[in-house]
Amino acid sequence: MIFLSSPNISGNEWKYVKDCLDTSWISSVGSYVNKFEEMMAEFTGTKYAIATSNGTMALHISLLLAEVKRENYVIVPNLTFVASANSITYTGASPIFMDIDENTWQMDLDLLENFLQTETELINNNCILKKDKRIIRAIMPVHVLGNMIDMDRLIALTNKYSLSIVEDATEALGSYYKKKHSGSLGLMGCFSFNGNKIITSGGGGMLVTDNEQLAKKAKHLTTQAKADPFEYYHDEIAYNYRLVNILAAIGVAQMEQLPGFLLRKKEIDVYYKKELSKIGDICFQKIMPGIEANQWLFTFRSKQQKKILKTLNEKGMQSRPFWVPMNRLPMYTNELYISENDKSGKIYSECVSIPCSTHIKDEELQAISESIKSCY
Ligand SMILES: Cc1ncc(COP(=O)(O)O)c(C=O)c1O
Missing domain, CATH: 3.40.640.10 (Type I PLP-dependent aspartate aminotransferase-like (Major domain))
Structure with missing residues (x-):
């Protein structure tokens, strides 16, 4: 796994x-x-x-x-x-x-x-x-x-x-x-x-x-x-x-190891973006100017979400959808939800988070990228 x-x-x-x-x-x-x-x-x-x-x-x-x-x-x-x-x-x-x-x-x-x-x-x-x-x-x-x-x-x-x-x-x-x-x-x-x-x-x-x-x-x-x-x-x-x-x-x-971990997260982000940016409808979270993000958990968006999740998890590449939006959880359905067209629902139904531990091997990154490409 x-x-x-x-x-x-x-x-x-x-x-x-x-x-x-x-x-x-x-x-x-x-x-x-x-x-x-x-x-x-x-x-x-x-x-x-x-x-x-x-x-x-x-x-x-x-x-x-x-x-x-x-x-x-x-x-x-x-x-x-x-x-x-x-x-x-x-x-x-x-x-x-x-x-x-x-x-x-x-x-x-x-x-x-x-x-x-x-x-x-x-x-x-x-x-x-x-x-x-x-x-x-x-x-x-x-x-x-x-x-x-x-x-x-x-x-x-x-x-x-x-x-x-x-x-x-x-x-x-x-x-x-x-x-x-x-x-x-x-x-x-x-x-x-x-x-x-x-x-x-x-x-x-x-x-x-x-x-x-x-x-x-x-x-x-x-x-x-x-x-x-x-x-x-x-x-x-x-x-x-x-x-x-x-x-x-x-x-x-x-x-003590945090600076090294942050560098590795950035390397992983660069690698995945290079491999996946031109594949199908894949797109990434936008980072606005002035923001330096830690790239904690690599996540992308695609209409092929379900297929990708199934493919990767079957191969032991642990992948997850986003959180179910709060307004859909039973204890919170009656709370105020301010929205024009439920973008959280849309992002939830299209996003995939993929393996990106700081100790992940380059061969593993490559295998995961190849498996995602095979879904298109
Ligand atoms: C967005 C967000 N809020 C709160 C928490 C809660 O942190 P913890 O699990 O340490 O209680 C987490 C992480 O688990 C989180 O991702």
Whole structure:
């Protein structure tokens, strides 16, 4: 089996994990957690990074810190992994699903602007949805596949309509907008170190921010809000969302290799684009000027989607369709979906993600390309 995007364990992972085991520092405190946080803050150009058990939890905490409350709304793209929407639901708020741009496969900013202009009003500096008077508190751009939207335009819109930005940068480690790292442009940004991501700690996440107060609060909320170093005195209802040291040790080893992994992802992207760009109706996600995408998961679009998925998977070349759009999931069908002609549905039904692990061999890339060509 050639896996879609599997971990590349080829650095100091064993050494650092052994260190944790030898010293018994395996649990929720330890030097690797701090080191991992320092490395992420430095890499993303943010002042603070707080490690969490996974990306979903980083999103949940960020939304709480953005003061998203029960009965509020949060705007999120309709084409995303379910964790983005679920993290909103955990707060008691509801998602508003925004359709995507057919070329970039990210949230459609024209549609968003039109929606804010026509469907909302500002009252006491709160963005209110006219039809039910509920507050839209925040927006969660998702940097789908490591691509990004026009963040300057989004920031201008959120300033005008008084919305906080929580970036779902879970797929976008190593992606930049005008030289600024993903996750560093909003109030907070969140990353995932799940096994399929560009680096992994097995499971893990990170919240980054430049705001000291929010950083302190994030650490507090992820550690059961223990307010006294000795006594078990907790000053609010909080969570056990902290990353453990033994997993952070893997994360540190992976961070050391990140520049090399990013280079390999780019090589894979160049290779596939060269091989596939003139085949049938194949086309790729558009990357707008000013954006440097990490090329995390190689995905293309074609009407032959089903045939390609069948062919590749039968040959042990693990390939996947895009996520089922949020408005089609049973728990979200009744939520607001802002769309003109369901582009998320269209992209979902035509996209294919193909193997692109950083340790993939050149012969494997060639075999996969040949198998795709044979479908036309
Ligand atoms: C877009 C998106 N959001 C959120 C997540 C959640 O991250 P995690 O799996 O670490 O909880 C992921 C990845 O799995 C993702 O791809």
